[in-house]
Amino acid sequence: MVRDSDADEPITPRSVLVTGASSFLGGYLVARLAANPAIERVVAVDSRIPSKDLMRRMGRAEFLRLDIRRPAIAKAIATYDVDTVVHAAPSIMDGAEHSAAIKELNVVGSMQVCAACQRSPSVKRLILRSTGMVYGASGSDPAMFAEGAPARKEPKSGYGRDLIDVEGYVRGLARRRQDIDVTILRYQSMLGPRIKTRIGSYLSMPVVPAAFGFSPRLQFLHEEDALAAVEHATLNRRPGTFNIAGDGVVSLAQAVSRAGHVRLPVAASMIQPIIGVLRDGALPAMRAGHTGYLIYGRVLDNTRMRTEFAFEPKYTTSQTLDDFVTRGKTSPLISADTWRDLEARALVAATALQ
Structure with missing residues (x-):
């Protein structure tokens, strides 16, 4: 849900290019933009072909299969006279384990996108899908991370490190081309019944x-709010860096219990290897950045999201978790029927003893 703002009128882009079109966020954003008759052209870009269902949802959007690490991205921006670029390609939520190839896609690909925007006279806005992982996770972290307060110990590797570099390139573009509005959205951990994320696989x-x-x-962002936020950034002029997160927090113990699963207390140093044994191929082995998050958690201050970005999520953290458990693919280890049967037996036994 977006709140009205008298200060800034909505600015409907004429030609939008979205990278990462085969991903959940990029693909469904393309579908939403293509359904907006006020937008003249929507161009979807990815080196991977989206699923048949996603391609169908994209409707009139034009799909280009190209690698953003190559200069072809500049040609695409010029050919379609793009005025708004949504860079959703950085690999953050994918199930693949972070690797040199993923780092190259994130960093080199983003360098090419920024270079293409800088050379294009038509580009006036760039929206980057970033992540709260740029703040890191450690025992010295503040209660909440605000956009202007970096982590005391920033990520040295992994997805968080990649996006720190990518954000740097985007800010460099803003300095060199001050006529281009840059919006950076730092998403909190995403959950939902359709999207596949590491935290979702972990809680499953x-x-x-x-x-x-x-x-x-822990603090969560519902998949629908994630889509609504990047759509809002695309349709409205909101330059700046913003944390995007649902209200409220839950402890890891609460999240596991509400999912109907069993928490296994282990030494902090053993989380990574034990997950590697238990995951059964469903969850990539955890790196240091992820295990730090599972030990210390991370909460983002979303004040600027409301006051400057003028966006209001529909789901709180608690509601996001409940929707993920209710409509997602996770199933309780002990079903509700089993619990009710045990309660009934206990009640019968207690009555017999009286």
Whole structure:
């Protein structure tokens, strides 16, 4: 849900190019933009072909299969006279384990996109899908991360490090081309019944390894709110850097319990190897950046999201978790019927003893 703002009128882009069109966020954004008759042209870009269902949803959008690490992205921007670029290609939520190839896609690909925007006289706006992982996760973190307060110990590797570099390139573009409005959206951990993310796969494990003696605070962003936020950024002039997150927090123990699963307390140093044993191919092995998050958690301050970005999520953290459990692919280790049967037996036994 978007709140009205008297200060800034909606600016409907004429020609929009979206990278990462085979991903959930990029693909469904293309579908939403293509359904907007006020937008003249929507161009979807990815090196991978989207699923048949996603391609069908994209409707009138034009799909280009190209690698953003190559100069072809500049040709596409020029050919379609693009005025708005939504860079959703950085690999953050994919199930693949972080690797040199993914780093190259994230960093080199983003360099090419920024270079193409800089050379194009038609581009006036760039929206980057970033992540809260840029803040890192450690025992010295503040209660909430605001956009202007970096982590005391920034990520040295992995997805968080990639996006720190990517954000740097985007800000460099803004300095060199001050006529281009740049919007950076730092998404909190996403959950939903359709999207596949690492935290979703982790919470779907019947037995969930958790660091003994730690109670990390978690904050979630619903997949629908994630889509609505990037659509809002595309249709409205909102330059700046913004945390995008649902209200409220839950502890890891609460999240596991509400999913109907069992928490397995283990030494913090053992989380990564134990997940590697239990995941059964469903979850990539955790790297240091991910295990830090599972030990310390991460909460983002979403004040600027409301006051400057003028966006209001429909789902709180708690509601997002409940929707993920209710409509997602996770199933409780002990079903509700089993719990009710055990309660009934206990009640019968207690009555017999009276």
